[in-house]
Amino acid sequence: MVSLSRPPRSPGYGSTPAAVLPVALVSQIHSAASIPRRSRRRKSVAIAYESGQGDGAEQGASEPQRPCWEPRDWQQQLERIREMRRSRDAPVDEMGVEKCYDSSAPPQVMRYQVLLSLMLSSQTKDQVTSAAMLRLRQHGLTVDSILQMDDATLGQIIYPVGFWRNKVKYIKQTTAILKEKYGGDIPRTVEELVQLPGVGPKMAHLAMNIAWDSVSGIAVDTHVHRITNRLKWVKKETRYPEETRVALEDWLPRDLWREINWLFVGFGQQTCLPVNPRCNECLNQDICPAAKRH
Numbered sequence: 001m002v003s004l005s006r007p008p009r010s011p012g013y014g015s016t017p018a019a020v021l022p023v024a025l026v027s028q029i030h031s032a033a034s035i036p037r038r039s040r041r042r043k044s045v046a047i048a049y050e051s052g053q054g055d056g057a058e059q060g061a062s063e064p065q066r067p068c069w070e071p072r073d074w075q076q077q078l079e080r081i082r083e084m085r086r087s088r089d090a091p092v093d094e095m096g097v098e099k100c101y102d103s104s105a106p107p108q109v110m111r112y113q114v115l116l117s118l119m120l121s122s123q124t125k126d127q128v129t130s131a132a133m134l135r136l137r138q139h140g141l142t143v144d145s146i147l148q149m150d151d152a153t154l155g156q157i158i159y160p161v162g163f164w165r166n167k168v169k170y171i172k173q174t175t176a177i178l179k180e181k182y183g184g185d186i187p188r189t190v191e192e193l194v195q196l197p198g199v200g201p202k203m204a205h206l207a208m209n210i211a212w213d214s215v216s217g218i219a220v221d222t223h224v225h226r227i228t229n230r231l232k233w234v235k236k237e238t239r240y241p242e243e244t245r246v247a248l249e250d251w252l253p254r255d256l257w258r259e260i261n262w263l264f265v266g267f268g269q270q271t272c273l274p275v276n277p278r279c280n281e282c283l284n285q286d287i288c289p290a291a292k293r294h
């Protein structure tokens with residue numbers, strides 16, 4: 001794979017349904033996300049005071065730090081999921097967004113293609129998104145070629161991706177904005193990306209990651225949302241992917257944020273299925289709170 005702005009890296013990314021989130025909650029969550037995060041991975045050691053050193057306040061010491069919450073067994077669960085994903089043969093590995101753009105195109109065009117494939121991937125299987133992207137690329141997939149294409153042709157090319165009629169509209173609107181406001185490139189911030197028609201938070205974080213090599217947050221789709229709730233990687237059950245993202249980012253070490261999406265999407269496609277998860281084949285069966293043990 002040729003990177004858009006950096007050396008190659010390996011993970012693929014999934015195309016899974018985006019949850020519909022109330023606007024007020026999105027706004028609330030985004031506000032929360034923009035607040036500088038408190039230091040994660042606090043050390044869970046109590047501060048001890050030696051005799052003769054005063055009570056701490058005199059020494060300028062702060063209050064003892066409360067231990068950071070983290071889920072039970074999470075590191076072991078993560079290791080075992082990595083083991084189950086070792087063969088990298090899930091649909092996301094072979095047909096995910098990172099496999100959909102033309103790696104020989106100029107960086108700006110590649111970034112546009114990444115964004116387009118993310119927009120197509122919502123509520124659509126990886127196989128369908130990948131085939132639609134291939135057809136689009138055969139017509140020349142650039143900002144200008146899409147602006148010149150009539151809606152009916154665009155619809156015929158991307159059909160049968162989920163909600164293809166809406167996506168025709170969003171792709172045209174977003175592409176026009178990219179042309180007018182960003183010189184044909186895609187924005188460099190999550191805040192600007194989510195302003196584009198048809199672009200949600202998960203897509204924005206993946207676009208930042210894949211197109212700009214910037215880890216802006218955990219890309220939480222329905223697989224990540226479902227599995228992290230099953231494993232109780234969230235303190236309290238969460239209802240929406242955006243809630244899950246905020247809850248995970250509160251404790252999960254930042255150096256794992258990039259890996260989590262591709263790892264869990266593939267795991268969700270092959271083992272921890274939405275309905276009837278294959279717990280009997282899962283290495284986490286003995287330490288998963290949601291395991292079905294028959």
Ligand code: SF4
Pocket residue numbers: 230231271272273277278279282283284285288289290291292
């Ligand atoms: S034991 Fe079952 S529910 Fe738990 S992670 Fe594995 S497949 Fe998913």
